[in-house]
Amino acid sequence: MNTPIYDRLEIYLVAAALLLAIGIYGLIRRRTLIGMLISGELIFSAASLNFMAFSRFTAPDPAVGRIFVLFIMGLAAAEVAIGLSIIIAVYRNYRSVKTRELSDLNG
Amino acid sequence: MNAFPASNLIVSVAFVFALATMVLGALIAVGSRLLIRSVCGLAICSVGLAGLYYFLHSPFLALMELLIYVGAVCVTVVFAIMLAEPTEPKNEEKRGPTLFWGGTALAAAVAIFWSLWWLGKSTGWKTPASRLTDGSVKAIGVSLLTTYSMAFELISVALLVAILGALAIARTGRTKP
Structure with a gap:
């Protein structure tokens, strides 16, 4: 195997899969809204890393994957802004961001 | 050498x-x-x-x-x-459900990781014969302003709406001092 470790697609794919797995574990395991939001950001990062790896190694036009990653970053920033303002509104009403206590619709 | x-x-x-x-x-x-x-x-x-x-x-x-x-x-x-x-x-719930959901989360994460690993290893990814662009900042900028100009404008509108929406949501319900 002559290609160095940083020039192999599989390494990046495995790293992205690991990041996705950690993010999903945190999304299920966390008990506060902010913790779930942080885990969601990890999942976004995994998707971005996959796009970057494929645009570097297999895409005929490498600019496409990079533009898509830029769009993912912009939408993640918008999502964080909206999500955090909702979390703060929820905290003002309930005095808590624990997911277990936000159960008014739980009939 | x-x-x-x-x-x-x-x-x-x-x-x-x-x-x-x-x-x-x-x-x-x-x-x-x-x-x-x-x-x-x-x-x-x-x-x-x-x-x-x-x-x-x-x-x-x-x-x-x-x-x-x-x-x-x-x-x-x-x-x-x-x-x-x-x-x-603090963990005020019972021990059983906590362990159960922790185990479920761990199992889901390991399953996803293992299957994606297997998929990435077993697929024969092909490198393209020729590249259309070199993926430099210049190529990204040209693509953003020609092929993807519509998506670019939509992203900027989405960011504007997100900022205004965040302000509106965080403002309501605030009591006056």
Whole structure:
């Protein structure tokens, strides 16, 4: 195997899969809204890393994957802004961001 | 023969360092009980990810990752933590369901990781015969303003709407002093 470790697609794919797995574990395991939001950001990062790896190694036009990653970053920033303002509104009403206590619709 | 025989080794060590930084930051982000530490884990993870972007021949995206994630997203989350509550709650539930859901989460994560690993290893990825562009900042800019100009404008409108919506949501329900 002559290609160095940083020039192999599989390494990046495995790293992205690991990041996705950690993010999903945190999304299920966390008990506060902010913790779930942080885990969601990890999942976004995994998707971005996959796009970057494929645009570097297999895409005929490498600019496409990079533009898509830029769009993912912009939408993640918008999502964080909206999500955090909702979390703060929820905290003002309930005095808590624990997911277990936000159960008014739980009939 | 390369002029610097150890240069490949040094670059490999830097790559492994970036990879380890990313994984360690992600583990801190999901594992820590103090929320401020998990935000710091997210920042560390983003720094490692920026290093990986650099190894993928894209220093521009590495810079953007640092600017947007470490500079904007993490700072915003830190403000939200200061306004809301700082710690993950103590575990007041029963032991059985906690262990059950923790096991379920771990099993789901391991299953996804293993299947994606298998998929990435077993598929024969082909490198293209020729590249249309070189993926430089100039190519990205030209594509953004020609092929993807509509999506670019939509993203800017989405960001504007998100900022206005965040202000509107966070304002309502605030009592006057």
